[in-house]
Amino acid sequence: MIRRLGLAAVLASLMVPMLVPGEAAAQRRGGKEGQPTREQMEAMGTPISQQEKTFPLGASWSVVALNGKPVQDRRATLIVDMNLRGTGFGGCNTFSAAAYPLRQQGFAVGPIALTKRTCDKGLLEFEKAFLLALRATSKWDLVEGRLVLKGGAGEVTLSRSL
Numbered sequence: 001m002i003r004r005l006g007l008a009a010v011l012a013s014l015m016v017p018m019l020v021p022g023e024a025a026a027q028r029r030g031g032k033e034g035q036p037t038r039e040q041m042e043a044m045g046t047p048i049s050q051q052e053k054t055f056p057l058g059a060s061w062s063v064v065a066l067n068g069k070p071v072q073d074r075r076a077t078l079i080v081d082m083n084l085r086g087t088g089f090g091g092c093n094t095f096s097a098a099a100y101p102l103r104q105q106g107f108a109v110g111p112i113a114l115t116k117r118t119c120d121k122g123l124l125e126f127e128k129a130f131l132l133a134l135r136a137t138s139k140w141d142l143v144e145g146r147l148v149l150k151g152g153a154g155e156v157t158l159s160r161s162l
Contacts, residue, residue: 061158
């Protein structure tokens with residue numbers, strides 16, 4: 001019985017392909033001999049599947065840019081909790097909505113429930129633009145530690161807050 005197991009181990013080791021030096025180097029670079037590396041594929045314009053990112057649930061975010069314009073004088077926030085509920089402050093009113101991170105960095109926001117405080121006209125216009133962009137968001141990404149939400153009504157850039 002032991003001889004059979006020993007023979008099986010020897011046969012199994014013979015079936016493992018031996019690497020020649022060029023193939024070993026190619027495997028370290030991420031490809032096999034004769035196949036293009038990631039850099040070569042990018043240079044050829046071949047699409048490369050990227051690793052799926054994980055949406056940062058439970059993190060608190062503050063708006064730093066709306067449609068490419070910096071936001072410094074307005075305070076707007078967003079938190080998407082573990083129950084997929086998005087809540088925050090729009091600058092004048094608090095809001096709540098279902099918020100679903102989807103595959104391939106998709107994002108869906110349901111109807112927004114909003115308090116009805118009165119504020120000055122400029123603040124209400126900012127809040128309306130922010131909530132419209134949030135509601136129309138279809139994609140998200142993390143770029144240099146910032147959350148970027150993109151959709152048909154604009155782009156919102158948020159930085160992590162306390």
